[in-house]
Amino acid sequence: MVYFSWSGVTARVAEEIARALSADREEIKCYEYKNLLAAVLQMMFARNKELRLFPLQYQPENYDLVVVGSPTWAGRPPPPVMVYLRRYAAGFKRVAFFSTSASPAEQNVLAEMARVSGKEPVAVAHFHRSVVRLRDFVRQVQEFIARVSGSPGSAA
Ligand SMILES: Cc1cc2nc3c(=O)[nH]c(=O)nc-3n(C[C@H](O)[C@H](O)[C@H](O)COP(=O)(O)O)c2cc1C
Numbered sequence: 001m002v003y004f005s006w007s008g009v010t011a012r013v014a015e016e017i018a019r020a021l022s023a024d025r026e027e028i029k030c031y032e033y034k035n036l037l038a039a040v041l042q043m044m045f046a047r048n049k050e051l052r053l054f055p056l057q058y059q060p061e062n063y064d065l066v067v068v069g070s071p072t073w074a075g076r077p078p079p080p081v082m083v084y085l086r087r088y089a090a091g092f093k094r095v096a097f098f099s100t101s102a103s104p105a106e107q108n109v110l111a112e113m114a115r116v117s118g119k120e121p122v123a124v125a126h127f128h129r130s131v132v133r134l135r136d137f138v139r140q141v142q143e144f145i146a147r148v149s150g151s152p153g154s155a156a
Helices: 009-021 036-045 079-091 109-117 129-133 138-148
Strands: 065-070 094-101 123-128
Touching (some): 009 065, 009 094, 009 138, 065 079, 065 109, 079 109, 094 109, 109 123, 123 138
Parallel strands (some): 065 094, 094 123
C-alpha cells in the first residue's frame, strides 16, 4: 500500500485498507514539497520538472499486489503520485487504485492513474473526504478489499 496525503484524508483510508489487507504501508514524499504553497506553485508552474521522491522502503516488484492511494489536486493526481507511477509501475504485478476528493464526484484521477502507470487496475474506489472524516467509509473499504482480494497474494 502506497499513498500520497497532504492533509491526512488519503492516509486515513490507506491505514484502513492496509489493516484489512495486513499490508505494508508507505507514504510517497518528495523533497520539493516543503509546504502547501511550494507544492501548489510546483504543480502550477513546474509540473514537468521531475520531483525527487524520498527513497522507498518497500519495492513494488516484491509484492503480488500494490494498492496506490491519491488525493485529487486540480482534478488530477498530485505530481508526486504521477512521478511514483511513472517510475515504479513497471514493477507492479497487480495494482488497485483509490482516490479521495473534496467534490463528491470522482474527477478522472483513477483513469489518470491507470493511464500514467499503463496498468489495468484489478479494483478502483473513490472516497469523498466528508465520508472519511465522519469515519463512515468502512463498508466502502470492505467492498474494495473484496474486489482486490479476488486472487491470492501479499499486498504492498
Ligand atoms: C492543492 C489542492 C488542490 C485540490 N484540488 C481539488 C480538486 O480539484 N477537486 C477536489 O474534489 N478536491 C480537491 N482538493 C481537495 C483534496 O483532494 C481532498 O481534500 C483530499 O481528500 C485530500 O486528501 P489528503 O488529506 O490525503 O491530502 C484539493 C486539495 C489541494 C490541497
